[in-house]
Amino acid sequence: MTTATAENPAQPRATALDEPVRSRREILTALSGLLLAMFVAILSSTIVANALPTIVADLRGTQTGYTWVVTATLLTTTATTPIWGKLSDLFSKKLLVQIAIIIFIVGSVGAGLAGSMGTLIGWRAVQGIGAGGLQALAQVVIAALIPPRERGRYSGYLGSVLAAATVSGPLAGGLLVSTPALGWRWCFFVGVPVGLVALAVLQRTLHVPTTPREVHLDYAGAALISGGVSVLLVWVSLAGEQFAWSSPISLTLAALGALTLAAAVLVERRAVEPVVPLWLFRERTVVLSVAASLVVGMVMFGGSVFLGQYFQIARSYDATTAGLLTLPLIGGLLVASTGSGQLISRFGRWKPYLLAGAAMITAGLALMSTVDHTTPVPLVGAFLVVLGLGLGMTMQNLVLAVQNTVDVGDVGAASSLVAFLRSLGGTVGVTVLSVVLSHRVSALLDGGTTGTGLSDLAALPPAQAEAVRAAYGDAVGTVFGISAVASLLTLAAVLLIKEVPLRTTVARKA
Structure with a gap:
């Protein structure tokens, strides 16, 4: 087990003594600003999905720029998540949340005013730094305010915000772009007033205890982890499009990323305050939760990407309708x-919901693997309900299991580790599955056009356009089928997790 004195003697741990008793109203008031900020931060990653063709045309960008508008945000969000989490174990969580919101607002304003693709990509990277902080810190603040036994109901709200923002982003982007009085720049401006309101609410309502401890910043570890992850994300995002997977530049990027992360492990083993404490990987619950989160991230992020393609390309719906579907x-x-969170808080059991959720993810993906371009839309909706129920019971409860395993002094690093690998799994998974989808469409078209998208369909002869739509509709089932097989990893990991009773105090009792 993880004892602070054995692993990190210089780090005193909080105790359960004199923990303030907060009413549900006080907690919800404190979390309201945080949830607002988190919603717009996550929304910023997906809201450009349906706006990108308009943005690229207006700024006279290229296909490379098109890719990097999305990749820049995902890259900085993923790479900075563990750093934000570790900082929250050392410094004021409230101050860090406020800094993350300010960074996000500055990045949003800059992106909305951008006059070129290069400028837009740079500001999107800044947005991602702030978004990474908010995603990591939201989990940490909840863990610092609420005992694990009561945390389920509030984690449910957090999971709902995360999923709603992820999936509704393309819908919001499509509406803004199609509204003449607004346009694509409001995809970035829309989060600014909400962020300012969240900042004001947090200043008045959020009061999070900070455990005094000696501070040792792990600069080398932070640089190596963020650098290694960034290189690998660049590799998986661009390989297959900008260069071949087996090309020298591809192999160089893969080797550089792997070597950088290997160096990070060596540094983290010796650091007094490592960004990612390696002892976390000796905790069975942490390792299994991290493994399960990889696939959950792939399903969550992939859902918005591939469903959008399916409804718009294969079924000929516009962006707004596709979002509604x-x-x-x-x-x-x-x-x-929300339902599983309430039940966990009432009865104190969490593994049954994890098991049910993992099973429903697998079932939902298996059902979606049967979808083609002729599947009735109501039936597709029923399949999505099953998949959504599985994600809802799994996503936040994996974090809860980890937070219940570690003490409050390490909850930031532990929570951000799960969020980091969920985001990494989503980014890598969607990239690889996109390649699979492209190859499958090509095979169904007998080696024909593979890069045809919405903007190209109108230029094709009707018969060829219909063939492309049918190919996309039939190929998407393959993507979900592969995801269903991968989800067996989540199911196996959840089966192996040992259920530990949820404690009723924020910190472990001395």
Whole structure:
């Protein structure tokens, strides 16, 4: 087990003594600003999905720029998540949340005012730094305010916000772009007033205890981890499009990323305050939760990407309607996330919901693997409900299991580790599955056009356009089928997790 004195003698741990008793109203008031900020931060990653063709055309960008508008945010969000989490174990959590919001607002304003693709990509990277902080710190603040036994109901709200923002982003982006009085720049400006309101609310309502401890910043570890992850994300994001997977530049990037992360492990073993404490990987619950989160991230992020393609390309719906057709997924997730959280807080059991959720993810993906371009839309909606219910019972409860394992002094590093690998799994998984989808479409078209998208379909002869739509509709089932097989990893990991009773104090009792 993880004892602070054995692993990190210089780090005193909080005790359960004199923990303030907060009413549910006080907690919800304190969390309201945080949830607002988190919603717009996550929304910023997906809201450009349907706006990108307009943005690229207006700024006279290229296909490379098109890719990097999305990749820049994902890269900085993922790479900085563990750093934000570790900082929250050392410094004021409230101050860090406020700094993350300010960074996000500055990045949003800069992106909205951008006059070129290069400038837009740079400000999107800044946005991602702030978004990474908010995603990591939201989990940490909840853990610092609420005992694990009571945390389920509030984690449910957090999971609902995370999923709603992820899936509704393309819908919001499509609406803004299609509204003449607004346009694509409001995809970035829309989060600014909400961020300012969240900042004001947090200043008045959020009061998070900070455990005094000696501070040793792990600069080398932070640089190596963020650098190694960034290189690998660049590799998986661009390989297959900008260069071949087996090309010298591809192999160089892969080797450089792997070597950098290997160096990070060596540094983390010797650091007094490592960004990612390696002893976390000796905790069975942490390792299994991290493994399960990889696939959950792939399913969550992939859902918005591939469902958008399916409904718009294969079924000929516009961007707004395509977004609305994903509501069954959001609805299932909201119901399961809040419902399971309430039941966990009432009865103190969490593994049954994890098991049910993992099983429903597998079942939902297996059902979606049967979808083709002729599947009735109501039936697709029913499949999405099953998938949403599974995600809702799994996503936040994996974090809860980890937080219940570690003490409050390490909850930032532990929580951000799960969030980091969930984001990494989503980014890598979606990239690889996109390659699979492209090859499958090509095979169904007998080696024909593979890069045809929405903007190209109108230029094709009707018969060829219909063939492309049918190919996309039939190929998406393959992507979900592969995801269903991968989800067996989540199911196996959850089966092996040992259920530990949820403690009723924020910190472990001395």
